[in-house]
Amino acid sequence: MSGVFASLFQDVLNRVYIMSKKKNKNAMKKKADFPQKVCPVCQRPFSWRKKWAMCWDEVKYCSKRCRGERNFSG
Numbered sequence: 001m002s003g004v005f006a007s008l009f010q011d012v013l014n015r016v017y018i019m020s021k022k023k024n025k026n027a028m029k030k031k032a033d034f035p036q037k038v039c040p041v042c043q044r045p046f047s048w049r050k051k052w053a054m055c056w057d058e059v060k061y062c063s064k065r066c067r068g069e070r071n072f073s074g
């Protein structure tokens, strides 16, 4: 096995590594930029969902459960 082949192989490995890194960076950048709200019951942030497209302004709770819990405690 010659040293030239080994260095070539290493070069290919480096290229593959760099390419995969770039791909990951793009995937990170594609993270959704939907609007977010904080649920007043569980204090957790939740983001826009398609089912709320028509009523996002009125959405206050992250889930039916949180909405129900507020009613029970109030």
Ligand SMILES: [Zn+2]
Pocket (backbone or CB within 6 Å): 039, 040, 041, 042, 043, 044, 061, 062, 063, 066
């Ligand atoms: Zn909640």
